[in-house]
Amino acid sequence: MDKAEILPCYVSFDSRDCTGCGACVKVCPTKAIRIKDGKSILLVESCIGGGECIGVCPRGSITPTTYPYRQFRKTRFPVVLVPPVLYSQFANVPPEKVLKGLKRMGFKHTVDMSYFLTLFKKATEQHIQSLDTPGEGRPVISTLCPVVLRLIAFRFPSLMGLLHPVLRPVSLMVKDVAAFLSRHHGVDIGEISIFYLNPCPTQMTPESSTHHHTTPYLSRTIGINQIFAELKHEIKSLEESPLSYEPEFEFEKPPTGNSLLWAISGGETAGSTIQNSIAISGMNQTIEYLEKLELGLFKEYDFIEFRTCREGCVGGSLCAVDKYAAKNNLLQHIARFETKDRHQKNPIKNVYAKERFFDSLTSAKMEKIFGQKKEPLTIAELTKINRIYNQLPRFNCSACGAPDCLTFAEDVVRGRATLLECRVLGQKISPNTRSKMLKVKDLKERLNLVLAAGEEGLDRSLSGGYCGDLLSDVMANASEHNVWLTVQTHQNIVAVAVLKEIACIIITCGNRPDKATCHKADEEKIPLFLSDRSAFDLATDLGLLKGG
Amino acid sequence: MENLIKTFFIKHRDFVHAGKPSIEIKNILKSLNTPPDIIRRVAVCGYEGEMNVVMHAYNGRMNLALSATRIEIRITDKGPGIQDIDQAMQVGFSTAPDEFREMGFGAGMGLPNMKKNADRFEIISAPGEGTTITMEFKTRGSDG
Numbered sequence: 308m309d310k311a312e313i314l315p316c317y318v319s320f321d322s323r324d325c326t327g328c329g330a331c332v333k334v335c336p337t338k339a340i341r342i343k344d345g346k347s348i349l350l351v352e353s354c355i356g357g358g359e360c361i362g363v364c365p366r367g368s369i370t371p372t373t374y375p376y377r378q379f380r381k382t383r384f385p386v387v388l389v390p391p392v393l394y395s396q397f398a399n400v401p402p403e404k405v406l407k408g409l410k411r412m413g414f415k416h417t418v419d420m421s422y423f424l425t426l427f428k429k430a431t432e433q434h435i436q437s438l439d440t441p442g443e444g445r446p447v448i449s450t451l452c453p454v455v456l457r458l459i460a461f462r463f464p465s466l467m468g469l470l471h472p473v474l475r476p477v478s479l480m481v482k483d484v485a486a487f488l489s490r491h492h493g494v495d496i497g498e499i500s501i502f503y504l505n506p507c508p509t510q511m512t513p514e515s516s517t518h519h520h521t522t523p524y525l526s527r528t529i530g531i532n533q534i535f536a537e538l539k540h541e542i543k544s545l546e547e548s549p550l551s552y553e554p555e556f557e558f559e560k561p562p563t564g565n566s567l568l569w570a571i572s573g574g575e576t577a578g579s580t581i582q583n584s585i586a587i588s589g590m591n592q593t594i595e596y597l598e599k600l601e602l603g604l605f606k607e608y609d610f611i612e613f614r615t616c617r618e619g620c621v622g623g624s625l626c627a628v629d630k631y632a633a634k635n636n637l638l639q640h641i642a643r644f645e646t647k648d649r650h651q652k653n654p655i656k657n658v659y660a661k662e663r664f665f666d667s668l669t670s671a672k673m674e675k676i677f678g679q680k681k682e683p684l685t686i687a688e689l690t691k692i693n694r695i696y697n698q699l700p701r702f703n704c705s706a707c708g709a710p711d712c713l714t715f716a717e718d719v720v721r722g723r724a725t726l727l728e729c730r731v732l733g734q735k736i737s738p739n740t741r742s743k744m745l746k747v748k749d750l751k752e753r754l755n756l757v758l759a760a761g762e763e764g765l766d767r768s769l770s771g772g773y774c775g776d777l778l779s780d781v782m783a784n785a786s787e788h789n790v791w792l793t794v795q796t797h798q799n800i801v802a803v804a805v806l807k808e809i810a811c812i813i814i815t816c817g818n819r820p821d822k823a824t825c826h827k828a829d830e831e832k833i834p835l836f837l838s839d840r841s842a843f844d845l846a847t848d849l850g851l852l853k854g855g
Numbered sequence: 856m857e858n859l860i861k862t863f864f865i866k867h868r869d870f871v872h873a874g875k876p877s878i879e880i881k882n883i884l885k886s887l888n889t890p891p892d893i894i895r896r897v898a899v900c901g902y903e904g905e906m907n908v909v910m911h912a913y914n915g916r917m918n919l920a921l922s923a924t925r926i927e928i929r930i931t932d933k934g935p936g937i938q939d940i941d942q943a944m945q946v947g948f949s950t951a952p953d954e955f956r957e958m959g960f961g962a963g964m965g966l967p968n969m970k971k972n973a974d975r976f977e978i979i980s981a982p983g984e985g986t987t988i989t990m991e992f993k994t995r996g997s998d999g
Contacts, residue, residue, distance in 0.1 A: 465891035598878045601895065602902040607959070683888030686858040686921055693859070717886075 316372055317356030317508050322346045324368035329705040331360035331369060336590055336615075337461055341718075342708030352680045355457035356509040357615055358624040359590055371508030371625060376529040380413050382500035386488060387414040388480060391421055391562060392506045392570035392620040393531060394640060395633035400542055402561040402640065407550045408542035412534070414502070418484050421566030422558045423476040427451075430473045432580045435609050446584075446600075446608040447471050449575055453509045455593060455613040460677035463597050467674065471610075477503065481526055484558065500525040504534065506570075506623030507616065530625035564644035567637050572619035575612045584610035589617045684720075692716045700731040745769045747811045747834050750790065754848055756813060756836035759820055760828035767810045767834070772849055774842045778803055785809060790849065792842040796820040801827040801835075809833070815842045859883075859921040865908040865932070870958070873909045876917050877901035883919070884926070893992055896972040897926055900990050903965040904930040910955050911935065912985065926992040928973075937980040944970065944978075 327345040339353035340360060347369070360369050379385045387409050394402045406417045431447075438444050448469045450456055459466050481501050489496040505528040554560045568574030572588035585608055587596050593613045596605075605611065616622035621633040628636075684692070695716040702712070707728045709715035718724040727733045727744050736744070748765035751758060758765075770788035775781045776795055785791060787808035793800060796818050804812055811834040814820060820828075820835060828835040838845060861883070863876030881898045889897075901917065908915035912934025920927040937943045944966050951961025970976040973990035980986035 462885075465895045467891075598881075599874065601881060601898050602874055602877055603895075603899040604902075679885070679888075684886050686887065686923065689883065689887065689921075690859050693861070 316349070316351060317354055318349070318358070318361060318369055318371055320347050320349055321368040321370070324366040326366060327708075328365065329708070330363045330365060332705050332708065332710045334359040334363050334590075335710065336458065336594055338710050338714050340710075341723075342705075353461075355454060355461055355677060356507075357454045357458070357590060358508045359615075361508065361624045371530065373508075373530050373533060374527045376502075376533045379500065379502050379527075379529070382525065384488070384492070384494060384499045385414050386416045386418060386484060386499060386501050388418045388477070388484070388501060388503045389420055390504060390506065390570070390620065391424070391567045391574075391637075392623065392626065392633070393504050394562070394567060395570050395621050395637040396531060396535060396626065396628050397539070397542065398632070398636045399639070401643075402567075404542055404545060405538070406554075406559070406561055407545055407552060408538050410552060411541045411545070411550055412537060416484075416488060416556075416559060418480065418558050419560060419562050420476065420480060421562035421569065422560075423480040423483075424566050424569050427473060427476040427479070428575070428579055431471060431575075431610070434471070434473060435581055438609075444469070446605050446611045448600075449610065449612040450475050451569075451575060451612070452614045452616075454507070454615040456673065457509075457677040458593065458615070459597065460673050461679055462594075463601055464674060464678060466597065466600055469600070485526075487556075497525075500527070502526075503528040504531055505529065506531055506620045506626050508625060531623075532625050532627040535627035564641045567641055567644075570620045570637055571634055572614050573612065574619065576610055581610050583608050584612065586612040586614075588614040588619050588622070590615045682721075684717075688720050692720050695719055695726070698732060699729060702731070704730070706730040739770075747790075750811070750813075750849075751836065754813075754836075754838065754845060756838050759814070759835045759837050760825035761811070761832055761834040762829075764811065764832040764834045769810050772846065773809075774846055782807065792845055794818050794842075796824060798824040798827045800824065801831055801833055804833045805831050811836060813838055813845060815840065815845060858923070859919070861919045863917040863919070865905050865915040865917060865930075867909060867913045869909060873905050874902055877905055880917075880919050880928070883921075887921075889926075889994060893926070893994060897928065897992055900969045900972050901928055903969050904928065904988055904990075906960055907965055907986075907988075908932045908934070910951055910960060924994055926994060927989065928992075929987065929989045931985065931987045933985045936982040936984050936986055937978075938982055940978055940980060 325346045327342045327347065329342055331347055332340045332342060336357050336359065337353045337355055339350045340347055341350065342348070358371065361371060389406065389409070394405055397405060406419065409417045435447060446469065448455070448459070448466065448471060450471045456470070459470065481503070485496055485499050485501060488499055503526070508530070565578045568577045573586035575586065576584040585605070587593055593615050596611070596613070599605065600611070614620065616624070618630045618634055621637070622630040626633060692713070696713055699712040699716060705711070707715050707724065707730065709718050709724065715724060715729065719726055725744055727736065745768070746765070747767045747769060750756060750769070768788060769790055771786060772790040772792065773781060773785035774792040775784070776793050778795070778799060781791065781793070781803055785807050788810045789807070790811055790813060791804060791809045792813045792815055794814070794816055796814055798821070800812055801824060803809070812828075813836045815838055817839040819837065825835065863879065865876065866872065877898055880901055881894055884894045884897060905917065908930060912932030915930060915932030915934070918929040918931070920929070942948055945963070946967045947963040949961045949963035955961040966978070969988065969990060974993045975991035977989040978986065
């Protein structure tokens with residue numbers, strides 16, 4: 308299965324606004340962006356939805372793929388899943404009111420995610436206690452941040468074995484809640500639509516991410532910033548006309564202190580029995596520590612929490628308010644609550660029954676979907692990359708459109724770029740080499756030529772040229788890969804070009820070839836160009852093109 | 856026949872950059888689609904070797920040689936050399952000063968760990984003449 312077919316595009320690029328500045332190219336952790344013809348393009352097969360590009364674009368021309376959220380009202384049984392980070396978006400608004408605001412917006416049920424996060428935490432504690440041998444299987448890597456999961460599958464597959472094997476709370480939550488509500492209300496599970504309020508663009512279509520099963524219910528994600536204004540308005544309206552509503556089920560109740568901490572870095576293990584853990588946030592820091600983990604470091608820790616957004620989920624690119632303000636809001640909430648866990652051990656064993664663990668199948672599937680899709684290089688290619696890299700300026704300026712010189716060298720070897728695209732090296736390349744790098748198709752535009760036939764040969768490379776109208780002279784003196792300038796139009800010129808392996812023919816001074824000549828040029832794939840100018844004029848321009 | 860040879864330099868007491876050469880080697884192996892378990896073993900051995908140079912030797916070099924069937928890492932330093940190699944190879948034996956032990960290094964695990972993870976391990980050292988460690992890893996690939 309091709310990754311591009313099954314994966315959604317997490318982000319989209321609007322080329323109208325793109326200035327080709329390359330800011331996005333540099334920040335992408337999987338090197339999935341290039342500049343071509345002055346515009347950013349995405350190599351979809353390498354995108355893991357990290358969202359770094361969204362924030363750095365000075366023109367705002369990169370946007371996350373989103374669901375038109377108002378359509379939730381058209382579904383029959385809309386249920387909204389609320390992560391702790393949503394509460395951080397409102398200063399001095401208690402979580403209870405946020406949930407009521409969502410009810411008033413039209414959601415049939417609100418599900419507070421912290422209920423499931425606490426279950427997850429307990430399951431994590433149990434899992435870590437069950438690791439006997441010191442150092443073995445450690446540190447357990449948190450799977451909560453979906454970008455971290457994909458980053459590991461893409462760049463650090465040897466760490467897959469350290470991933471926390473407990474099913475992620477979002478997956479658990481969606482599955483349980485849909486089944487429960489379907490039973491409780493006696494509606495078909497297909498009627499239930501689950502909407503997940505998301506701080507980042509990574510789970511825009513959760514059904515295609517790491518779920519065990521294809522879901523029988525509709526499940527969509529909505530960016531927090533999409534609903535923020537409307538929700539804020541509804542919360543305000545609660546002051547004038549309060550909503551009397553008592554939560555029916557445990558998962559509808561507002562969260563308590565500890566679970567709110569999950570929205571910020573370090574919250575996953577705060578107040579848990581796991582003492583020996585570290586929490587890392589930010590894309591660069593995450594990569595740095597994953598690299599070190601691969602060197603065999605940090606075995607002394609039981610658990611590592613990673614969040615690719617700075618400060619944790621409050622730093623997500625779909626949050627509506629500033630991450631530091633959001634963090635402060637949360638800490639204020641927590642100061643008002645007691646910091647204790649929402650529920651004790653009793654329901655946990657049941658919820659985390661056997662099927663709630665990641666199986667090896669899931670991990671293999673993840674690697675298949677998110678793993679590296681590039682053709683592996685051969686040692687010969689790698690040697691070539693090294694040789695090219697050593698010629699490059701190594702400024703990592705990105706003017707060529709690749710994120711750094713090494714990636715550019717790889718692109719050249721993979722046939723995705725030509726050395727001429729390096730702005731520094733391009734200047735230094737000798738005229739002879741430069742003309743070798745020109746392609747036949749480049750002439751068309753530069754010399755303003757009309758293509759009469761032989762389109763299939765446009766990708767041929769060029770080296771030097773010859774002017775001549777005596778066929779025997781051309782046979783004697785033209786070289787292979789030459790461009791040939793002539794006034795002759797009969798079909799024998801094509802035969803000469805084939806014999807001498809000439810790259811293309813330009814018929815000068817407004818002469819026109821007959822049908823037979825064009826037909827033969829098509830057959831032999833020799834591009835045949837027309838120009839009203841003289842061979843002398845064209846040759847002068849060709850000389851300039853050569854850089855001579 | 857070796858197809859790709861790359862050299863990295865290691866500086867004494869440079870804890871900040873220690874690990875960078877091993878990370879680079881790891882990334883080269885990844886681009887060749889080397890199996891993850893081999894990458895992991897090469898990375899662990901490379902890093903342990905680097906740390907030995909950082910802690911004990913003056914300056915050193917790490918050489919990577921790659922062919923279709925094998926990976927070779929050679930770490931050469933101009934350090935004080937090892938008095939008794941058999942003793943140095945024992946788990947728990949270390950001459951690292953306390954300041955490094957406080958940083959979590961110098962537990963006497965490095966050399967035995969390298970020997971355990973490499974398919975072939977060779978150490979040549981004499982007092983005053985520095986140390987050369989050569990480690991070989993067999994790759995299963997036939998075309999690299």
